[in-house]
Amino acid sequence: MDADWRILGANVAYCDIVGISRNSLVEQNCLAFTHEDDIELSQSALRTAAAGPKGERISFEKRYIRSDGREVWISDRSCRSQPGSRSGSGRELRRRHTQSRPGLPGRENGR
DSSP states (O other): OOTTSBOOOOOHHHHHHHTOOHHHHTTSBGGGGBOGGGHHHHHHHHHHHHHSOTTOEEEEEEEEEOTTSOEEEEEEEEEOOSTTOSSTTOEEEEEEEEEOOTTOOOOSSOO
């Protein structure tokens, strides 16, 4: 991620978690896929990681909304990996479980 929360690159697992292809995902704001109730938590945790010493990790759980409308709970471990980045390559996401959200359309671009 860059300083404006845009995704600079993503692996296959991240693309699978949010249900979007790598080409479509790059340059989008990472909060576009975050559940609305978890945006403040995500911003706070990622700011803490960015302000901490290089390599120091913070961990939190949050929800993403996949492109098909399903909620995905993830465990996020983030750290500052390079100066000027929010978290750079020092981010690890692990899927916990997926939950259907009937009647919700998929999201394309976030907030």
